[in-house]
Amino acid sequence: MSDAVEVTLRAVGVLAAFLVLPLLVGQTEHKVMAHMQGRLGPMYAGGFHGWAQLVADGVKFVQKEDITPAAADRRIFRFAPAVALVPYLVALAAIPLSPDVVAADLPASAVFVLAATAVGILGTLMAGWASANKYSLLGAMRAAAQLLSYELPMVLAVASVCLAAGSLSLSGIAAAWSPWWLVFQLPGAVVFLVAAVAELQRPPFDMPVADSEIVFGAYTEYTGLRFAFFLLGEYAGIVVMSLLFAVLYLGGWRGLFSDQLGWLWTLLKGFCIAVVVIWLRVAWPRLREDQLQRLAWLVLVPLALAQLAITGVWVVTTA
Amino acid sequence: MSQQAKKPGGIGIPGILKGLATTARTMSKPAHTAEYPDAPPHLPPRSRGVIALLEENCTSCMLCARECPDWCIYIDSHKETIPATTPGGRERQRNVLDRFAIDFSLCMYCGICIEVCPFDALHWSPEFEYAELDIRDLLHEKDRLGQWMPTVPPPSALDEHSAEAAEIGATTRPGRLVRTTPARPPASRATPAGQQAESAPDTAPETPPETAPETGE
Numbered sequence: 087m088s089d090a091v092e093v094t095l096r097a098v099g100v101l102a103a104f105l106v107l108p109l110l111v112g113q114t115e116h117k118v119m120a121h122m123q124g125r126l127g128p129m130y131a132g133g134f135h136g137w138a139q140l141v142a143d144g145v146k147f148v149q150k151e152d153i154t155p156a157a158a159d160r161r162i163f164r165f166a167p168a169v170a171l172v173p174y175l176v177a178l179a180a181i182p183l184s185p186d187v188v189a190a191d192l193p194a195s196a197v198f199v200l201a202a203t204a205v206g207i208l209g210t211l212m213a214g215w216a217s218a219n220k221y222s223l224l225g226a227m228r229a230a231a232q233l234l235s236y237e238l239p240m241v242l243a244v245a246s247v248c249l250a251a252g253s254l255s256l257s258g259i260a261a262a263w264s265p266w267w268l269v270f271q272l273p274g275a276v277v278f279l280v281a282a283v284a285e286l287q288r289p290p291f292d293m294p295v296a297d298s299e300i301v302f303g304a305y306t307e308y309t310g311l312r313f314a315f316f317l318l319g320e321y322a323g324i325v326v327m328s329l330l331f332a333v334l335y336l337g338g339w340r341g342l343f344s345d346q347l348g349w350l351w352t353l354l355k356g357f358c359i360a361v362v363v364i365w366l367r368v369a370w371p372r373l374r375e376d377q378l379q380r381l382a383w384l385v386l387v388p389l390a391l392a393q394l395a396i397t398g399v400w401v402v403t404t405a
Numbered sequence: 406m407s408q409q410a411k412k413p414g415g416i417g418i419p420g421i422l423k424g425l426a427t428t429a430r431t432m433s434k435p436a437h438t439a440e441y442p443d444a445p446p447h448l449p450p451r452s453r454g455v456i457a458l459l460e461e462n463c464t465s466c467m468l469c470a471r472e473c474p475d476w477c478i479y480i481d482s483h484k485e486t487i488p489a490t491t492p493g494g495r496e497r498q499r500n501v502l503d504r505f506a507i508d509f510s511l512c513m514y515c516g517i518c519i520e521v522c523p524f525d526a527l528h529w530s531p532e533f534e535y536a537e538l539d540i541r542d543l544l545h546e547k548d549r550l551g552q553w554m555p556t557v558p559p560p561s562a563l564d565e566h567s568a569e570a571a572e573i574g575a576t577t578r579p580g581r582l583v584r585t586t587p588a589r590p591p592a593s594r595a596t597p598a599g600q601q602a603e604s605a606p607d608t609a610p611e612t613p614p615e616t617a618p619e620t621g622e
Contacts, residue, residue, distance in 0.1 A: 121432040122432045123431065124431050124434070126438040368428045370424055
C-alpha cells in the first residue's frame, strides 16, 4: 500500500514539474527575447510583468476549435501530440535533481533519457505524415533527417562522459564529476548542446518548422490544444535537455550547501542552460538544410569522436 | 556553420560571437518600448493629429473645401444682411457659417486646407485619440472640430537669427521717408528744367562708379 502511495506521489511530483518548468522556460523566453530585442515583452496578463501570459495563452488554446483535416489519417493525427509530449515526461522522471530528489532512479538512466527524448521526434513524424499536407510532410522529413544526423554526435558525447565517469547512471556520473571536467569534456559539452538544440528543432536549427519556407512544418494543420501540446513538448524538451546538460557536464547538484540545496543547484544550472538556448535563438539566423547536415557530419561527429578517443586514452592511462 | 565561417570576409566565428554580444548588450540596456496607454506618448512639435476649426475666423470662403484633394470638407453657409450703421448708408452682407464638417475617414492629412486658409481658421492639433468603431462616425461637425482648438499649440518660436516676422516688422519699422517732391508724378511727362536740376544732386554720386568701367574699355 505504501508503495502505491509513494509511486503516486512521485508521479504527481514529476507531473507538477512537467507542467511548471516548461511554462517557466517559456515565460523566460518571452521576457529574455523581448529585452534582447529592445522590447518589454508581455506586461499585462496577471499584473506583474505579464507573469500569467502563458496561462492566458493556454486558456486561449483551449477555446480554439480542434480541427482535423478531412484527408488526414484521423487516429494518428490526433495521437501525434501525445507521442511528442509524453517522452519528455518520461525522461524528466529519470533525471536526478539530487541523489535523493529523483522520481525513478534507474541503473542506466543516461541511456534511458537519451532513448526517451529521441522518441519525441516520432510525434513530429507522425503529425507530418498524417496531416495529408505537403508542407507538413516536408517538415516531418526534415525533422527525421535532423534526428538521424544529430542523434549520433549526441550519443557519442554522452558516451564520452559515461566513459569518463565509469557509469551509465546519471547519479553516478554527477557523483564522479570534478571541476576539471569543465575543460576536459568541453568539446563534448559543446557538441551535446548543439545537438540538443538541433534535436529540439530550436533556432538556429528550426528548418522542420521554418515558417518562411514550409508554413509551420509538421504542425501546420494543428489547432487549439493539440498545437499547444506540441509547443509544450518543445519547452519540456528544453527543460529536459538543460537539466541533462547540467547533470552531465556541470556537476548537477555539486556546489555550496549541496547537502541541503542540491536539487536547487541542478535547477539553477539547468535554468542557465535554458537561457543560453533562448539566447542562441535570438542571436543566430536559421541554418539552411545542407548547412545543417554539413555541420552535423563534418564538425560535430568528428569532434565527438575525438572527445571519445581522448576520454578513452585518459581512462586507460589513469586506471 | 563551417561554411558560414568562411563567407563574411574572414570574420567567421567571431561574427557569430558578435551576434551573441549584440543581443546581450541590448538586453542590458533599457527597452525602447513606449507603454502608450499608460504613459503619454512623446509627440514631436507640429505633429499632425487632427484639424481644428476656429469658427470665428471662418468666412465661408470655401477655399479649403475647393483645395482639398479628396473633397472631405463640407461647408454650408448663408448670407446675412447687416443694416446700415449710419442713416442713408449702404446695407452690407456677410457670410454666416451653417455647417463645417471634415470627414476624417477621407482626409489624408496633407494640410493643404490649413495652408490655404487666408484667415487662420484651421489649425493642426496634436490630438490623435479620436478613433471610432464605425467609419461613418469619423465625419466631425464644426462643434467637434472647435473642441480641438484649445489643444492647438502656440506657433513655434522663430529661429534665433531669423528675420522677424513680416507683421511685426511692419509695425516696428520707422515710417517710410516722405519725399519732398510733390510735383514729381506730373513731371515725368513734362519736365521743367528747374526740377531736373534739383534731382540731379541725388543721382550724381551713383553714376560715376557705374560708368567708369565702361569708359575704360
